[in-house]
Amino acid sequence: MLKQIKFSGGNIQVNGEVVRVTHRMVTGDQLTVTLPPETASERINASQVPLSILYEDDHFLVVNKPAGIASVPSHLYPDDTLVNRVKGHLEAIQAPSQVTHIVTRLDRETSGVVIFAKHHFAHTVLDTQLKQHSIRKTYVCLAQGQFAKRHELIDAPIGRAPESFIKRMVRPDGKPAQTEYWRINQFRQTALLRVRLHTGRTHQIRVHLSALGHPLVGDFLYGQQTNPWIRRQALHCAAVSFYNPFSQQEVTCYAPLPADLAAAIQAESQL
Template sequence: MIKFDWQYTGDAPIYVRTFMRQQGISRTLLKQIKFSGGRICVDGTPVRVTYKMQRGQRLEVTLPPEVPSDHLQASETPLAILYEDDHFLVVNKPAKVASVPSHLYADDSMVNRVRGYLIRTHAASQVTHIVTRLDRETSGIVIFAKHHFAHTVLDTQLKQHRLKKTYFCVVTGVVDSKHGVIDAPIGREPGSFIKRMVRHDGKPAQTEYWLAKRMPASTLLRVRLHTGRTHQIRVHMASIGHPLVGDFLYGQQTNPWIHRQALHCASVSFYNPFAQRQITCYAPMPADFAAVIEHESSL
């Protein structure tokens, strides 16, 4: 069982449910704690959420047990771990590995690999909570939460744009500007379940980029997303005439040095409220991405 406790230091009495919300416990998680086997105590005594806490009292919350899916296969493939504690697991995803299982990749996605790791390490909860995802062809950082509360915390940071992700990409053509923001809504392309496009009735999407290196026929960019739309970087770069090198869906797969889109999630930064500190992780550029830069620079 996973437990948390906090001491109330305010002057005025406060409802337990209000204090729990202040600690980051969502309404959904609160319902699960109340009705699915969790426990709420003040100074060791079970209480209702309408109980009023006084200054100096300690709230103790026990999360309900999480039941893993019987249908999710555990993979024995090792993980490249960038950061881990009792609440979060940050891993470096190789290209050509899906983030989540599907009918095409049922047994060896990153979710399957993390499931296997949680079992091998006898984690307190063996349910996989994927927080951030990458396209199968994209390499770099993927964040997992180790329990529902940690997942809620990072979901909130995502919605508030406080979880920062930085990418590098190589795009075709020479980008003139040193800095730019692409603000263009993204929606599905008609007739395609997979492909997206910039369209006026799409969902708002903002991509900011900085020049990292100009090469004779391509450009290395550092990119930060301000929204999280499917294929956002790929769609936005293609929309300004600079599709990603190697992107078969939005450009052309013609580069001999990389057989995927040249896109890598290089860093993430988020606040860990359980450790009360900012966590920043970096994923080194994979060999094929570095090869593109080297050979494109030498043209």
């Protein structure tokens, strides 16, 4: 960040005077940092599909991602991902920076809260919080089977499955991963869980619950797509909390249950 400020058009001032990055401050000095301008990528097209905005200020944008929408563009989904929609929003509001800094991501078929930063410094702030595990992410899901425990912390490393580029698995040489769940309701064939991530590995909730013998309802990759009420994995990021250093406040955003997951929970509860 300091290198970008120094060489790409920003500056640092102490008490109104431009100084070098090695300047030593004393108590009472006032620091002003001007960030360099950011150039948006021309390869990312702006989509005009409206967003479901949960929170927005000059530094952060938090949205509710619908299931079936990819978080970031790829060769399969180049033009209407969440990133494309956010770029369209930033253009519409004439934001100072129209670079799409995505902080948290969700699988294409997972719904719920996703955080974007509106400039590089805000992104750096939340990246630090992610590394310190201080961003709290809470999920709601439906999983197969009978859960004997009301509460459990799953601590099992996750790595790539050898036969697949996409699939992951619990393996001793994987990266550390911790998932905590609470059983909200036990139904006849499934259970409604509240889940908190303590790390952020790819497919973490899906892999950990599948390893316990309780794959998510509707998860074709780690279980079976046989549920008549939901045509995707029954997983929703319901709440995210992070610290906003610019307003010096904790921000918590909630995403309501989508209709398909709510219908699946209701149907399972009546079996």
